Amino acid sequence: MKPPPFRYARPDSLDEVLRILDEHDGGARVLAGGQSLIPLLNFRLARPEVLVDIALVDEFSRLAVEDGVLRIGASVTQHAAETSDEVARHCPLLSKALPLVGHLQNRARGTVVGSIAHADPSAELPAVALVLGATMVVRSVAAERTIPADQFFLGPFTTALEPDEMLLEVRFPAGTAARTAITEIAPRSGDFAIAGAAGRLTATDDGTVANVALALFGVGAVPQRLPEVERLLEGENVTPEALDEAARITTATAEAGSEDVHADPAYRARVAGELTRRIVEEMAA
Amino acid sequence: MKPVPDPTGRLAVSMVVNGRTVERTVDSRRLLADLLRDDLRLTGTHLGCEHGVCGACTVLVDGRPVRSCLMLAVQADGREVTTVEGITPEDGLSPMQQAFKDHHGLQCGFCTPGFLMTLAGTEPDEHADEESVRDLLAGNLCRCTGYEGIVDAVMAGWGRSR
Numbered sequence: 001m002k003p004p005p006f007r008y009a010r011p012d013s014l015d016e017v018l019r020i021l022d023e024h025d026g027g028a029r030v031l032a033g034g035q036s037l038i039p040l041l042n043f044r045l046a047r048p049e050v051l052v053d054i055a056l057v058d059e060f061s062r063l064a065v066e067d068g069v070l071r072i073g074a075s076v077t078q079h080a081a082e083t084s085d086e087v088a089r090h091c092p093l094l095s096k097a098l099p100l101v102g103h104l105q106n107r108a109r110g111t112v113v114g115s116i117a118h119a120d121p122s123a124e125l126p127a128v129a130l131v132l133g134a135t136m137v138v139r140s141v142a143a144e145r146t147i148p149a150d151q152f153f154l155g156p157f158t159t160a161l162e163p164d165e166m167l168l169e170v171r172f173p174a175g176t177a178a179r180t181a182i183t184e185i186a187p188r189s190g191d192f193a194i195a196g197a198a199g200r201l202t203a204t205d206d207g208t209v210a211n212v213a214l215a216l217f218g219v220g221a222v223p224q225r226l227p228e229v230e231r232l233l234e235g236e237n238v239t240p241e242a243l244d245e246a247a248r249i250t251t252a253t254a255e256a257g258s259e260d261v262h263a264d265p266a267y268r269a270r271v272a273g274e275l276t277r278r279i280v281e282e283m284a285a
Numbered sequence: 286m287k288p289v290p291d292p293t294g295r296l297a298v299s300m301v302v303n304g305r306t307v308e309r310t311v312d313s314r315r316l317l318a319d320l321l322r323d324d325l326r327l328t329g330t331h332l333g334c335e336h337g338v339c340g341a342c343t344v345l346v347d348g349r350p351v352r353s354c355l356m357l358a359v360q361a362d363g364r365e366v367t368t369v370e371g372i373t374p375e376d377g378l379s380p381m382q383q384a385f386k387d388h389h390g391l392q393c394g395f396c397t398p399g400f401l402m403t404l405a406g407t408e409p410d411e412h413a414d415e416e417s418v419r420d421l422l423a424g425n426l427c428r429c430t431g432y433e434g435i436v437d438a439v440m441a442g443w444g445r446s447r
Contacts, residue, residue: 103424
């Protein structure tokens with residue numbers, strides 16, 4: 001299996017990257033870590049005319065916390081974020097999610113932003129972006145715009161990005177006020193998740209849930225928030241009965257999506273219910 | 286690594302492979318694994334799945350284990366690459382290689398270079414217990430051993446008892 005022929009560019013400025021994307025009208029793809037794109041090329045599922053390698057654009061390697069926002073640039077590797085003190089301090093859910101992303105050999109090259117732009121239904125980071133209310137910073141030659149996470153993921157491997165646009169940066173709200181958790185079931189450590197759940201929860205001193213956000217991944221076509229479960233929990237204490245009900249509603253409302261050799265949609269929905277129970281229990285403890 | 290502002294189908298690249306500077310002109314689509322195996326005749330790097338799952342093609346790039354089937358040769362331009370040939374002493378086996386031999390850490394041996402390169406790019410201190418070692422090894426598939434011998438070998442190679 002070899003990639004189909006393509007032409008390769010490696011500009012050293014954002015303007016040049018955007019110019020190449022613009023000139024090829026959907027025929028050019030951004031190459032960051034390549035851990036999703038190169039398998040697609042090897043399988044010949046993708047046949048771009050041009051790959052634009054962003055390794056030499058300095059500003060994309062930025063990882064910084066400013067004004068309560070963790071900003072991660074397009075070439076920051078998952079390994080760099082996983083081992084970053086700033087990420088651990090300011091965005092604990094992202095820190096917990098990163099070791100679940102692929103294998104360490106993939107994380108050495110794969111990027112945080114690339115995983116989000118790729119929008120694999122079984123990927124952890126899109127669900128993390130959704131739970132935390134991250135903002136996507138997107139630019140084309142013509143304009144820059146921002147897209148909230150809940151409007152970014154449109155379908156499997158499909159996002160709100162236009163062909164001439166690039167996802168420059170993802171902004172995660174920084175903060176440690178909420179408790180967070182993420183878990184998944186996969187055939188072996190590092191494999192694509194059969195199902196997973198991520199969440200953030202704030203509780204008052206007496207244990208009443210003030211605010212909770214929950215999302216599934218690996219189940220439906222896109223990461224899925226669980227508004228009915230969130231409403232059930234908010235204003236209540238997390239009792240064993242509430243956990244049972246949370247699991248039941250999750251299974252009942254999980255989108256039917258992925259079916260493969262590992263699991264059918266019904267199994268994924270059941271697993272999603274149990275995983276939701278586990279993360280809520282962990283966050284409420 | 287120089288900028289390449291205009292898209293090109295072929296590119297001259299220069300990298301350090303196992304301590305030697307290598308210069309080649311390659312197709313843009315050439316995988317690093319194929320450059321190593323076919324152009325440089327470093328056939329210790331094995332290709333299994335060619336989509337980043339099996340780990341047989343693991344090499345070090347700037348000291349870190351990566352999949353050479355998921356990296357273009359042009360992306361390795363200006364970098365330092367180490368293959369299993371680069372960690373093998375002239376006069377025999379490294380301690381970890383010897384440990385694999387002693388503890389039945391291989392049968393057919395196809396996956397072994399990948400395991401060795403993952404281990405070569407890992408700090409033993411970051412994997413203090415057996416569970417952590419098993420997690421580390423999850424990115425490399427072995428279809429012969431059932432992994433017990435490999436875990437034994439890693440523990441022995443790192444001077445631990447199991």
